[in-house]
Amino acid sequence: RAAVDLKALGERTITVDADVLQADAGTRTTAITGGYVALADAVDKLVKTGVLERSPLIHQVAAVSVGLLEGEPFLDLNYLEDVAADVDFNVVMNDQMGIIEVQGTAESGAYTRHQLNQLMDLGEKGIKELLQAQRYQK
Numbered sequence: 001r002a003a004v005d006l007k008a009l010g011e012r013t014i015t016v017d018a019d020v021l022q023a024d025a026g027t028r029t030t031a032i033t034g035g036y037v038a039l040a041d042a043v044d045k046l047v048k049t050g051v052l053e054r055s056p057l058i059h060q061v062a063a064v065s066v067g068l069l070e071g072e073p074f075l076d077l078n079y080l081e082d083v084a085a086d087v088d089f090n091v092v093m094n095d096q097m098g099i100i101e102v103q104g105t106a107e108s109g110a111y112t113r114h115q116l117n118q119l120m121d122l123g124e125k126g127i128k129e130l131l132q133a134q135r136y137q138k
Helices: 027-048 079-084 113-137
Strands: 061-069 072-075 087-094 099-106
Touching: 027 061, 027 087, 027 113, 061 079, 061 113, 072 113, 087 113, 099 113
Parallel strands: none
Antiparallel strands: 061 072, 061 087, 087 099
16 A cells, blocks of 8 residues: 555555565565565556556565664574564655654663664665565566
């Protein structure tokens, strides 16, 4: 919903079902980022075949995991980093750096506002790279 102008889509439903066949963690963020690429491909086909007059896509969407391991921020945690992380987050943003979702947990203890800001900055950096990769796929 964060990527699509539902009025422009009309009385249609597009279901994006993502199966992550191989991953070392981050399956949810992978599904979101890859799901956007699948959605963009489906919409392009609907426009090219005349089903839609124009693309209803209004924003790209991507997601990434971030975390703190021994107080240090990490981007795109693998499985071993994820299970060892003191804090781990999923960050979902659009191409305007608008926040769609932030989901995070301190696994032990607590984290500071400064650390949260560090993780959000790192997540934004990673999402910018993913958005660029999505554009390259078109």
